[in-house]
Amino acid sequence: xxxxxxxxQVPDVVEELVIAPSGTDLDRDAVSYVINEYDDHALEEAxxxxxxxxxxxxxxxxxxxxxxxxxxxxxxxxxxxxxxKVTGDFEGAWLSTRAAAQLLVPVIKELDPRLVLTGxxxxxxxxxxxxxxxxxxLGWPHASVVISSEIADGVxxxxxxxxxxxxxxLELELPAVLGVQAARQAPRYVPIxxxxxxxxxxxxxxxxxxxxxDLAPSLMRLRFPxxxxxxxxxxxxxxxxxxxxxxxxxxxxxx
Amino acid sequence: xxxxxQKVAEVWERDTAIVEGVDISGPWNRMFGQRVIWDYTPDxxxxxxxxxxxxxxxxxxxxxxxxxxxxxxxxGDYGPRKLYRRAQTGINLLESPDLWLCTTCANCLRxxxxxxxxVQIMPAAREQAMLTGRAIPAELQEALENTAKYGNPLGxxxxxxxxxxxxxxxxxxxxxxxxxxxxxxxxxECYPSxxxxxxxxxxxxxxxxxxxxxxxxxxxxxxKCAGDSQRLAGERGLFEMLAEENIRTLSKYEFQHIVVTDPxxxxxxxxxxxxxxxxxxxxHYTTLLARELPRLQPLLTRSLPYRVTFHDPCYLGRHNGEYxxxxxxxxxxxxxxxxxxxxxRENSYCCGGGGGGMWLDSFAAxxxxxxxxxxxxxxxxxxxxxxxxxxCPYEVxxxxxxxxxxxxxxxxxxxxxxxLLAEAMGLIGEGTA
Ligand code: SF4
Ligand code: SF4
Numbered sequence: 001x002x003x004x005x006x007x008x009q010v011p012d013v014v015e016e017l018v019i020a021p022s023g024t025d026l027d028r029d030a031v032s033y034v035i036n037e038y039d040d041h042a043l044e045e046a047x048x049x050x051x052x053x054x055x056x057x058x059x060x061x062x063x064x065x066x067x068x069x070x071x072x073x074x075x076x077x078x079x080x081x082x083x084x085k086v087t088g089d090f091e092g093a094w095l096s097t098r099a100a101a102q103l104l105v106p107v108i109k110e111l112d113p114r115l116v117l118t119g120x121x122x123x124x125x126x127x128x129x130x131x132x133x134x135x136x137x138l139g140w141p142h143a144s145v146v147i148s149s150e151i152a153d154g155v156x157x158x159x160x161x162x163x164x165x166x167x168x169x170l171e172l173e174l175p176a177v178l179g180v181q182a183a184r185q186a187p188r189y190v191p192i193x194x195x196x197x198x199x200x201x202x203x204x205x206x207x208x209x210x211x212x213x214d215l216a217p218s219l220m221r222l223r224f225p226x227x228x229x230x231x232x233x234x235x236x237x238x239x240x241x242x243x244x245x246x247x248x249x250x251x252x253x254x255x
Numbered sequence: 256x257x258x259x260x261q262k263v264a265e266v267w268e269r270d271t272a273i274v275e276g277v278d279i280s281g282p283w284n285r286m287f288g289q290r291v292i293w294d295y296t297p298d299x300x301x302x303x304x305x306x307x308x309x310x311x312x313x314x315x316x317x318x319x320x321x322x323x324x325x326x327x328x329x330x331g332d333y334g335p336r337k338l339y340r341r342a343q344t345g346i347n348l349l350e351s352p353d354l355w356l357c358t359t360c361a362n363c364l365r366x367x368x369x370x371x372x373x374v375q376i377m378p379a380a381r382e383q384a385m386l387t388g389r390a391i392p393a394e395l396q397e398a399l400e401n402t403a404k405y406g407n408p409l410g411x412x413x414x415x416x417x418x419x420x421x422x423x424x425x426x427x428x429x430x431x432x433x434x435x436x437x438x439x440x441x442x443x444e445c446y447p448s449x450x451x452x453x454x455x456x457x458x459x460x461x462x463x464x465x466x467x468x469x470x471x472x473x474x475x476x477x478x479k480c481a482g483d484s485q486r487l488a489g490e491r492g493l494f495e496m497l498a499e500e501n502i503r504t505l506s507k508y509e510f511q512h513i514v515v516t517d518p519x520x521x522x523x524x525x526x527x528x529x530x531x532x533x534x535x536x537x538x539h540y541t542t543l544l545a546r547e548l549p550r551l552q553p554l555l556t557r558s559l560p561y562r563v564t565f566h567d568p569c570y571l572g573r574h575n576g577e578y579x580x581x582x583x584x585x586x587x588x589x590x591x592x593x594x595x596x597x598x599x600r601e602n603s604y605c606c607g608g609g610g611g612g613m614w615l616d617s618f619a620a621x622x623x624x625x626x627x628x629x630x631x632x633x634x635x636x637x638x639x640x641x642x643x644x645x646x647c648p649y650e651v652x653x654x655x656x657x658x659x660x661x662x663x664x665x666x667x668x669x670x671x672x673x674x675l676l677a678e679a680m681g682l683i684g685e686g687t688a
Contacts, residue, residue, distance in 0.1 A: 014405065015412045034404065079388075189396045191385040192403060193492025 001053075002111050005046045006104060006118035006130070007061040007075065009033040009068055013123070017224075024219045025094075035071045038119025044183035045149060046117045047079045053151050056081040058111055062103055064090040069204055076202050077195040078188060084111075084205045094219060097125045101133040103209050108138065113175060115156060120144050120179040131179030141172040144179030299342040302349070309379040314369040315339040321363035321371070326605040327356050330630050331623040335363050335371050349384045352622050355392055359487045359610030360569040365601060374487070374574075377610060381489025391489075398614035399490050406479035406497070407445040408614060416443075417475030419454040425465035428472035436509035439464075439471040439543075442524075444517035445480050446648035452655065453648045459677035460516065460540060466554060466680060467547055471514070477504045481515075483523035483570075488611025495531065498523070502533040512536045514543050518570035518647045519609070525575065539571055541646050541672060545580035548587055555679040558590030563675070564640035565593070566631060566654070567603035568647035581646050581672055588679050594638045604631050608649035616653075628657035636663040646672045 011017060011026060012034040018027040046057045059075035061068050063085045072083035086103055108116060121128035128144055135142030143158040150157045156176050159169045234241045249255040265288030271280045304313035315335060322334035338353055348354055359374045385391060401410035420427040446453035464471050479497050486494035513535045515521045524537040544551060565585060571577050578600045585593045598604040607627030612619060620626050632654055635643040645651055654669040677683045
């Protein structure tokens with residue numbers, strides 16, 4: 001049986017981000033992409049599940065960057081059996097989460113999996129809507145902020161984080177969708193020689209789709225958040241620092 | 256019990272043992288019941304020795320010469336003889352912490368009559384562990400992932416690699432900007448480009464090159480880690496990827512020689528890039544500066560009141576045979592008194608950073624009485640030196656941490672040879688750049 005992992009590439013924020021002259025996009029030539037770190041955890045969790053059950057993991061992604069192959073080959077090298085990229089005319093487009101979900105649903109249906117995993121959120125999906133939207137469109141049950149899972153007796157048991165260290169375990173009927181916060185263990189390392197071997201031997205399947213332009217948000221202006229305040233480092237010995245601290249609190253009427 | 260892991264059949268111990276009238280009773284008179292020789296299988300030795308490059312693992316005849324010279328054994332329980340013996344008695348190297356403790360310092364190879372070569376065995380075994388999905392220490396994983404993503408193990412943006420140049424105070428030409436041939440391409444490497452103390456040494460070296468009128472330039476943001484330590488940590492594929500990219504970048508520019516800051520880069524360029532099509536005339540900066548001594552000497556005008564000792568980097572000394580150049584430079588420094596440590600030159604101790612050790616610091620520390628860097632710093636302090644001089648970018652940060660953790664702070668400073676030279680030339684102040 002099949003477990004689908006939905007993966008997305010996002011701009012690497014370690015590198016400096018540059019806004020394009022148009023003002024509505026990042027300078028895509030200057031951006032480098034990394035896999036969304038939660039998706040990396042979703043992949044790890046899927047591989048752990050599959051190791052226990054003998055399921056087949058299929059990595060699926062929408063190639064909005066033109067560079068998704070690298071991430072999919074890495075997924076194959078780590079143990080995914082197949083990799084599929086959804087391609088289309090996405091040049092310079094910002095897919096909304098809703099549009100992404102809509103493009104993914106036919107591919108997921110075709111694969112007929114018993115479980116779909118994806119990262120709980122992404123830099124372009126900070127409210128974590130992808131997993132719930134997929135679940136709504138597919139009509140399958142869903143859990144998000146998942147930190148471990150197990151398939152047994154025809155259900156998936158997903159432990160999810162609530163708050164203040166409290167967790168809850170849900171039992172979902174299969175098929176189901178999980179938004180993964182963290183895998184049970186840190187995502188595994190795969191040596192580059194394995195990735196390169198996979199690049200020579202395996203291939204990535206492609207599904208060409210029509211763009212869903214009307215679902216993409218129209219962007220008016222992109223800008224860096226204005227810097228509103230700066231941290232001030234208090235230096236000196238302990239009593240000087242304490243004096244300064246009291247002074248600052250007084251100045252703000254807090255003392 | 257699996258006969259492979261069953262230790263002994265019986266133990267005999269006499270309550271009293273008297274030999275020629277002397278009572279030598281004690282646990283040292285213990286005897287173990289013999290096991291027939293076929294209780295030991297060669298399987299786990301073969302599992303390593305069948306890996307390409309690791310054949311010599313099986314050649315060990317247990318003479319034990321390697322153990323006392325192994326820097327890891329000095330602070331722990333290690334050495335090729337022991338690894339062989341452990342494999343023989345059922346411990347799988349691929350699953351043991353031992354796999355990650357060797358720094359590939361090559362001191363065992365120097366004395367081994369059978370040429371058991373850990374410098375080749377370790378990368379092969381580590382690669383096998385990675386390929387068979389065994390977990391690798393998290394700190395190493397992070398460094399390898401960073402190198403693959405950003406071209407440096409520190410996880411710094413590629414574009415910042417040339418940022419230090421602005422602080423150099425002298426022109427440091429960057430090839431993609433100047434677009435002209437140069438005599439010397441200076442391969443700066445990662446720690447000298449990003450680490451604050453590495454940058455101090457880079458600034459000092461830039462000023463020295465400038466004062467000598469050397470025609471040099473750097474690659475800046477186009478340079479990626481030379482990758483040698485990642486290779487030794489088991490990531491041959493990552494090494495090849497980096498080497499291919501670096502060779503491609505180098506082929507765009509005209510230069511006559513490469514001067515490297517980092518002995519690990521020296522090792523990569525000399526021994527491993529040629530196999531991938533990159534042939535260069537490569538020099539370590541101490542070798543170059545020693546050659547330039549006739550021109551350098553008159554510029555060394557300030558007397559430095561230091562008593563110094565010198566740590567031979569494994570990858571400059573034992574691996575590439577350069578022991579004299581750094582010493583010639585130190586002896587040329589006016590006012591400086593130079594003392595050797597007991598373990599020096601061919602028998603130099605190891606800082607612990609080689610072979611991936613740079614990214615296994617906490618892991619290794621968990622398996623040793625003290626860090627190799629701490630052992631070395633204590634040895635340096637015991638000579639009465641006030642300055643430990645280094646010429647490998649891994650060492651400044653390792654030894655400075657060790658100076659703090661061993662409590663010799665205030666008695667011993669760690670400085671790059673370039674910093675001392677630049678100070679004697681009046682190019683930097685006392686201390687750092
Ligand atoms: S010196 Fe060589 S042969 Fe002797 S014990 Fe060590 S590895 Fe074996
Ligand atoms: S290479 Fe160095 S650290 Fe490794 S076993 Fe030999 S002596 Fe020990």
